[in-house]
Amino acid sequence: MRKFSPAVLSLVAATLLLPVLSQGQSVHAALLPDSASRSGISVTVTPPFAMVPSSGTVQFTALVRNTRNVAVGWSASLGTISSGGLYQAPAVSTNTKATITAVSQQDPSKSDNATVMITPSSSNPVTITTTSLPNVTVGISYSATFTAAGGKIPYFWSLTTGALPDGLTLQSSGQISGTTSQTGQFAITVQVADSSSQQQTASASFSLTVGTSGGGGGTAISRSFFDADFNGSNPWPPSDGQGQPATLAGIRLWDDGVKWSKINTSRGFYDWAAMDNWISKAQGQQMDVLYTIGSTPQFAGSIPPQSPCGPSGPYSCSSPTDINSDGTGSDSDFSAFVTALVTRYKGQISFYELWNEPDCTCFWSGTTAQIVRMGKDAAAIIRSIDPNAKILSPSAHGPSMATWFDGYVAAGGAANFDIVNVHMRGAAASNAIPETFLTIYAEVTAETAKRNLTSLPVWDDEHGIKQNQLTDPDLLAGYVARELILRASVGLQRQYEYTWDASSPYGLQGNASGTAWDQVAGWLIGHTINACVAAGTIYTCNVDDGQIVWDTAQSCSRGSCSTSNYTYPSGYVSYTDLTGTRTTLSGTTVPIGYKPIFLQAQ
Numbered sequence: 061m062r063k064f065s066p067a068v069l070s071l072v073a074a075t076l077l078l079p080v081l082s083q084g085q086s087v088h089a090a091l092l093p094d095s096a097s098r099s100g101i102s103v104t105v106t107p108p109f110a111m112v113p114s115s116g117t118v119q120f121t122a123l124v125r126n127t128r129n130v131a132v133g134w135s136a137s138l139g140t141i142s143s144g145g146l147y148q149a150p151a152v153s154t155n156t157k158a159t160i161t162a163v164s165q166q167d168p169s170k171s172d173n174a175t176v177m178i179t180p181s182s183s184n185p186v187t188i189t190t191t192s193l194p195n196v197t198v199g200i201s202y203s204a205t206f207t208a209a210g211g212k213i214p215y216f217w218s219l220t221t222g223a224l225p226d227g228l229t230l231q232s233s234g235q236i237s238g239t240t241s242q243t244g245q246f247a248i249t250v251q252v253a254d255s256s257s258q259q260q261t262a263s264a265s266f267s268l269t270v271g272t273s274g275g276g277g278g279t280a281i282s283r284s285f286f287d288a289d290f291n292g293s294n295p296w297p298p299s300d301g302q303g304q305p306a307t308l309a310g311i312r313l314w315d316d317g318v319k320w321s322k323i324n325t326s327r328g329f330y331d332w333a334a335m336d337n338w339i340s341k342a343q344g345q346q347m348d349v350l351y352t353i354g355s356t357p358q359f360a361g362s363i364p365p366q367s368p369c370g371p372s373g374p375y376s377c378s379s380p381t382d383i384n385s386d387g388t389g390s391d392s393d394f395s396a397f398v399t400a401l402v403t404r405y406k407g408q409i410s411f412y413e414l415w416n417e418p419d420c421t422c423f424w425s426g427t428t429a430q431i432v433r434m435g436k437d438a439a440a441i442i443r444s445i446d447p448n449a450k451i452l453s454p455s456a457h458g459p460s461m462a463t464w465f466d467g468y469v470a471a472g473g474a475a476n477f478d479i480v481n482v483h484m485r486g487a488a489a490s491n492a493i494p495e496t497f498l499t500i501y502a503e504v505t506a507e508t509a510k511r512n513l514t515s516l517p518v519w520d521d522e523h524g525i526k527q528n529q530l531t532d533p534d535l536l537a538g539y540v541a542r543e544l545i546l547r548a549s550v551g552l553q554r555q556y557e558y559t560w561d562a563s564s565p566y567g568l569q570g571n572a573s574g575t576a577w578d579q580v581a582g583w584l585i586g587h588t589i590n591a592c593v594a595a596g597t598i599y600t601c602n603v604d605d606g607q608i609v610w611d612t613a614q615s616c617s618r619g620s621c622s623t624s625n626y627t628y629p630s631g632y633v634s635y636t637d638l639t640g641t642r643t644t645l646s647g648t649t650v651p652i653g654y655k656p657i658f659l660q661a662q
Contacts, residue, residue, distance in 0.1 A: 100126040103172040105162050111177045114152045115257035120145040120174060122162040129166040136160050138178070149178045151257070186211030186254045188264040189346075194282045194586045196225065196270040198241055201517045201553045203284040205309055205348060206234035208262065211254030213343040214408050220263060222248035225270050231448040233348055233410045235284070242270055278588035278604065279551040284309040286544075286581050287350070288560035288568070289522060291315050297345050298560055300574035302640075307581035311342050312350040312521050312556045314416055319355035321376055324397045326359050332404060339408050350411040350452070350521060350556070353398070353438065354423060356380060360393035370422035379426025380434075387429035391437050398438045399445070406446040413481060413521065414438055415454040419464035424454075428471050435476035452481035452519060458500030459487065461507035469511045479553075480504070480513055483522045492529040494542035495599070495612065501550050517553040524558040524566075531565055534616035537576040537638055538655035540568065542599075544580045545608055545656060549592045549601050576638040576655070583608065583636075583658050598626060598652070606660040607632070614653040623651035632659040 104123045112118045122145065124130040134141045138158035141147045147160060156178040164170040190206045208215050217234040224230060227240035230250065246268040253261045287310035288298070298306035317334045324330055342349050354376075361378035363369075369377035383389040402409070414435045418424030424431060431454065442449050453473070456465040461482065482504050486496035508514050523543060530536050540557070547555045557577070561569045568574035583603065592601040597613035607629065614622045627649050635650060635657045636642045650659070 101164055101167045101170045102126065103132065103162055103164050103170050105160065105172040105174040107174065109175050109177075111179060112147070112149045114149060114178060114180050116149050116178075118147050118149075118176065120147055120160055120162070122172070124164055124166070127164070127166045129164075131165040132162040133165060134160070134162055136176075139176075147176065149176065152178045153180050155179055184210045186215070186252060186260040186262050188250070188252055188262050190264070190266075193236070193266050193268050195280060196228070196240060196268060197278075197280040197588060198270060199239065200280050200551070201237075201239050202228060202280065202282065203235060203237040203553060204282045205236070205284055205346070206250060206252070207346040208234070208252045208254075211260045212256045213340070214255055215343075216253045216255075216407060218251050218253075220249045220251045221265075222246065224248060224268070231410065232407050233448065235348060235410060236268075237284075237450075240270060246270065278590040278602070279548060280588045281548050281584040281586070282309075283307065283581070283585050284348075285548060285552070285554055285584070286577070287312065287347075287521075287554055287556040289314060289556050289558040290561050291559050292561055295569065296341055298568075298574075299570055300568070300578045301571045302575050302578075303570075304575075304578060305345075306560070306568070306574060307578050307585075308345070308347055308560070310348045310350060310410075310554065310556070311338070312352060312413075313338055314352040314354070314413075314522075315559070318351075319372060319376075320353060320394075320397055321355040321357040321373060323401075324357050324360075326357075327393065328396075330397075330400055335405070339405060343408070348410040349405075349408065350413060351401070351405075351409045352413040352416050352455075352521075354416040357393075364421075364425040368421040368425050370420075377421060377423050377425045379424075379430045383426075383430045383433060385427045385430065387427070387433035389433075391433060394434050395437050395441060398441045402442050402445045402449070407448070409446075409449060411450050411452060411479075412438070412442055413452040413455060414476060417457070417483060418454045418468075419456045419460040428467050428473075432468060432471045432473045432476070435473055439476040450478045451476065452479045452521065453477040455481050455483050455521065457483050457485070457487075458503040461503050465507060466511065469513070474511065474513065477516075479517050479519050480508055481519045481521055484520045484547075485523050485526075489529070491526055492539075493612075494539055494546060495594075497523075497543060497546050498550070518551075519554045519556075520547060520552055521554070521556040522558040523547075523555065524562075527566060532616055532618070533565060533572050534619070534621055535654060536565060537572040538610070538616070538653075540573045541576045541580050541638055541656050542610065544577065545584075545589070545601055546592060548584055549589050572638070575640070579636070579638050579640055579658075580656075582640075598624075603658075606658055608656050608658050609652050610654065610656040611652045612654070616654055621653045621655065623653040625649040626652045628659055631661050633661060635659045 102125045106121050110118045122132040139150045158176040160174040187210050189209050193204050196202045216232045219230050225240040225242040228238040230236050249265045251263045286307050289312045355372045356378050358375045360380045361375040363374045364378050380394050383391050484500045485491050490496045561567050588604045590602045592599050598611050601608040611624050634644050637657050638655050
């Protein structure tokens with residue numbers, strides 16, 4: 061834990077323990093209407109006190125009351141401050157105090173001050189924490205992400221020596237992705253650079269092995285397969301039921317207070333505070349970020365007929381008013397938001413989803429031509445500003461692939477995305493049966509084949525149990541495990557659980573479902589898995605070093621689970637359950653139940 065000198069603590073006490081602003085956090089002033097005379101003008105600077113590291117930045121705002129002229133002039137006793145209130149601290153070697161002053165341009169006799177305590181930088185060198193890379197399988201979509209620690213996030217990655225196989229690329233976010241037809245060993249050296257004012261770097265060498273399908277064929281699974289949605293950031297960081305860090309490579313931002321309507325509340329105004337918080341938390345856990353675009357703000361939309369919009373508000377599902385029903389028009393409001401978003405988070409958001417569930421009028425009540433136009437504009441902006449970022453299609457559902465999604469592609473929408481993204485939950489009560497996914501996936505593959513999209517990766521960035529469908533902790537743990545295993549077995553590149561932090565008992569945070577997730581991650585990461593095969597109610601999924609098996613006819617209640625006897629293939633000597641407990645096999649059969657087990661030969 062970092063310790064501060066008595067002088068710093070005294071200063072904190074003197075400021076009555078006013079809020080401390082983290083580095084880079086934005087705070088936005090509210091503008092009050094004109095009221096009384098010039099003599100009633102007042103200026104209030106926020107925050108009144110902040111700590112910032114050497115050479116760091118902090119955003120100040122000034123609230124000016126009782127005048128329409130809310131402009132202020134900024135000054136700093138040490139360092140510099142922009143006309144917009146962004147303070148840049150100087151490099152210091154000891155704790156140093158600076159004063160920030162905002163003076164009303166309407167009445168220069170009215171001003172307010174804030175105090176900044178600048179703390180010296182600590183010795184925290186950046187290091188690469190990745191020790192090896194998962195193997196690559198020819199013809200199989202691959203994704204792996206380098207991780208680092210220390211220094212100042214965000215990190216920026218580059219290839220310094222060697223070459224990746226044809227079809228694979230290294231993004232500045234540290235993600236290697238793509239599909240290759242080359243085989244062999246590829247020696248590479250990567251470098252990571254941090255964001256310190258005096259930039260730190262570190263390098264490491266790796267060997268990347270590319271081979272043909274192992275274990276009789278199958279899909280190679282990397283850590284990037286394991287991703288989740290969140291509704292809140294507490295508790296953080298995510299963990300399982302055994303107190304272990306959750307195996308999560310990516311986070312999807314949607315129901316997190318960061319929708320278009322939450323950030324861009326009026327034309328030209330952007331409140332980035334919640335986004336900055338999420339980006340910081342994701343980077344602190346080495347997670348990449350998928351941002352879902354959606355929810356039209358009131359200033360840009362209108363209330364559609366019959367008010368179909370969902371809980372995000374009566375305007376949220378409307379098309380922007382500056383786009384005509386045939387897709388013509390300026391599209392200036394949406395384009396301005398996407399431009400501001402991608403510019404601010406270039407290299408920090410790895411993926412953009414073009415709209416959430418537009419196949420439901422609760423999220424989109426406009427025309428196909430309008431949403432195709434918006435996707436075209438968004439894609440052009442994203443690819444121009446951050447060419448390393450990848451774009452997901454608007455998220456349809458399995459049954460609507462042949463209708464809504466097909467219409468989107470027919471109207472020219474395929475050029476807008478790099479990844480086919482589908483929410484593959486089961487409809488209504490069928491969602492409580494994990495194997496329903498296989499039917500939905502068949503609907504997805506039929507559509508991608510029809511529209512010649514089979515070369516694109518397929519993702520599922522929102523799936524999971526719904527409230528009151530299952531409540532027993534053992535059933536929920538088994539459900540999580542089975543939905544993961546099935547999605548891995550068909551070759552989905554990535555999937556996102558919705559949501560990791562859902563209210564008890566449905567989320568995964570700190571419970572048996574989170575432990576089941578981590579156990580399945582341990583079984584699959586760095587291995588290949590074949591398509592699961594059903595024999596009656598028994599499902600088996602061959603992995604290159606074992607077999608996963610469960611029986612859908614079994615169930616659990618109040619801590620007790622029923623089982624059937626499964627005659628396992630010869631050669632296996634033990635099995636591991638969803639708690640990580642390993643049991644030695646004897647005889648020729650093993651009890652199997654609703655929750656999968658993993659048979660192993662060693």
